[in-house]
Amino acid sequence: MDDDIVQLENLVKAFKGEVRALDGLSLTVPPGSVYSLLGPNGAGKTTLIRVLSTLLPPDQGLARVAGVDVRADPAGVRARIGLAGQSAAVDEVLTGRENVELVGRLYGLSRRQARQRAGEVLERIRLAEVADRQVRTYSGGMRRRLDLAASLVGRPQVLFLDEPTAGLDPASRRDLWALLGDLVDTGTTVLLTTQYLEEADRLADRIAVIDHGRLVSEGTGDELKDRVGGSVLAVTVPEVDRDRALRALRGVGGQDPTDDRHHGKVVLPAPDGARTLTEALRRLDAADVTPEDVALHKPTLDDVFLALTGQLATTPNGNGHDPWGGADRRSRHHPERAAR
Amino acid sequence: MNATTIAPAGQGWLARALGDIAVITRRNLLRTLRLPEVLVLSASMPVIFILMFTYVFGGAIQGALPPAAAGRYVNWLIPGLLAQFALFGGSGTASGLAEDLSNGVIDRFRSLPMAGAAVLAGRTLSDLARSAVTLTLMVAVGVGIGFRPQTGLGGLLSALAVGLLFGYAWSWVMALLGLAVRTAEAVQAAVYLVVFPLAFTSSVFVPTQTMPGWLQPFAGNQPVTVATNALRGLVLGQGALPPGRTVAGQVALALLWAAAITAVFAPLAVRTYRRTVS
DSSP: OTTOSEEEEEEEEEOTTSOEEEEEEEEEEOTTOEEEEEOOTTSSHHHHHHHHTTSSOOSEEEEEETTEETTTOHHHHHTTEEEEOSSOOOOTTSBHHHHHHHHHHHTTOOHHHHHHHHHHHHHHTTOGGGTTSBGGGSOHHHHHHHHHHHHHTTOOSEEEEESTTTTOOHHHHHHHHHHHHHHHHTTOEEEEEESBHHHHHHHOSEEEEEETTEEEEEEOHHHHHHHHOSEEEEEEOOGGGHHHHHHHTTTGGGSOOEEEGGGTEEEEEETTTHHHHHHHHHHHHHTTOOOSEEEEEOOOHHHHHHHHHSSOOBOTTOTTOOTTTTOOGGGGGOGGGGGO | OOOOOOOOTTOOHHHHHHHHHHHHHHHHHHHHHHOHHHHHHHHHHHHHHHHHIIIIIHHHHGGGSOGGGTTOHHHHHHHHHHHHHHHHTTHHHHHHHHHHHHTTHHHHHHTSSSOHHHHHHHHHHHHHHHHHHHHHHHHHHHHHTTOOOSSHHHHHHHHHHHHHHHHHHHHHHHHHHHHHHOSHHHHHHHHHHHHHHHHHTTTTTSOGGGSOTTTHHHHTTSHHHHHHHHHHHHHHOGGGSOTTOOHHHHHHHHHHHHHHHHHHHHHHHHHHHHHOOO
8 A cells, every 4th residue: 555654565685694584575564553573583673674774775675664665765764764773872971962962963953953852852751851961871771762762853754663672671661662652642653673572462553473584474463363263272281291292282273282481381272262172181191191280261472473483482571581682683693592 | 743754954965964074073072072081091192102212212213313303312203103193093983983883873873864974074073183182282292302393383283284184084994994893892903903013114213214125115105104204304304304205295195195095995984884784
């Protein structure tokens, strides 16, 4: 559709000597929505943001942002977007206000306009009180918010946020979520990447699950959950019995079980609800496995993710289970690390 | 709030680019002022060089000096060190860009509707300003320990101008280095690798005629020697130059080097910048 604010058609980007980071990705983002790209590390999320924000040229395919082709008119795209990357790209020794004014000036605002506009966004992002302090005195959450303020100063039509809450503590994360929610009321389209299902579920109108540079599934959170089917069966078994349980449950309910090591469970789609449950218990009994716990529940996005990518997603408050949450750039090239 | 696009209202491309350069230059200078410890440390190195070479090596080198040095090694040394540290001043360009690259600032700049070359031009210009301060400080320290320009104030100011232009050209080499090497520590090593061999095989510290025959063709003609000769000729007069060299000739050649280095490395650096993603 022509009124889609971001359009991708068959987008391909490969890096030297590596697999394709984007491998024929197509999707559209309706204007005025929050759209989330959900996927494990190495899925191609950051590459996509970089292509859309004109930092990297695509190898093949079409990418339009606010109606402008990123390859044909990168300068035109830059005038219409805001970008907040993975690390807060703010200057430690400048004040918050100086940082935002600097970016405003580089968007082409006059000195007076930049000052006024910086005041507005700092107010909105709730940094007005600390705006004249040097950024080195800010907490991690405040830096992220300042980075967001800088990306808003040019009144972008589309805002790209690359893992906006990676590395933040839960309280700062909730703060930022609230702010992002407010943003949408102003009509800006937000395209954000995340590894956190909770984040996507909470913020986004629509979610695209991507893996290995390809679109795995797309829709609202509810649609994605429906796609996994009726219910999900989670069986907790002792560590020593896990392999036996996995073998025993193969084919129950028509699909193979997934090993959710993170939570110590074996997870299985249960399209027939209680009937699948009975069958599963019968098989486990036959294999001489006694489960510690059995639960039949409506699928969460976690289950969706697991079913669609065969990988576990990261949880935002991961109880120390989140070694890649800091999003070290190098780990991006090791998708398999996200698999545990 | 409606999502209107900011248009560069009626501004020409050049005016926009100059505005962007001014904004970036100001940002870099502000950073320098907010980090006075960095400024003090970077200014102390040339001072240490002046003192160390004057008092430690001065006595040994004294005998090899031409009469134009008026019997003082410091007279000979200062114009050479001015050339060396004009060149060294560009190292700030390399490390500054590497730093901006590592914390994502370059990504942000590249996503903005600004002139791409402004990031590099602003960087090199703010380093030029810093070099001007450093070189002035060096002259002041030099005068304090006996440096006396033999050609008056005009000669000294011309020498500073030529030194700064020469240094400015090198900051484009440093810009390319910073973008290519990318990490602050590696940048430091790479800068030394460029600066010290060039400085020590030049006429900065000793007349090149005292070097081995195989080295002389290079040592006598490499850019740092040319710049040093130009500065020395401007502050000490014709007598300070090796036989066959004239002050005007060496000044012209030094400026030609500066122009050539800029013409080659500025476009290379800008091209690299446009393709750089952190």
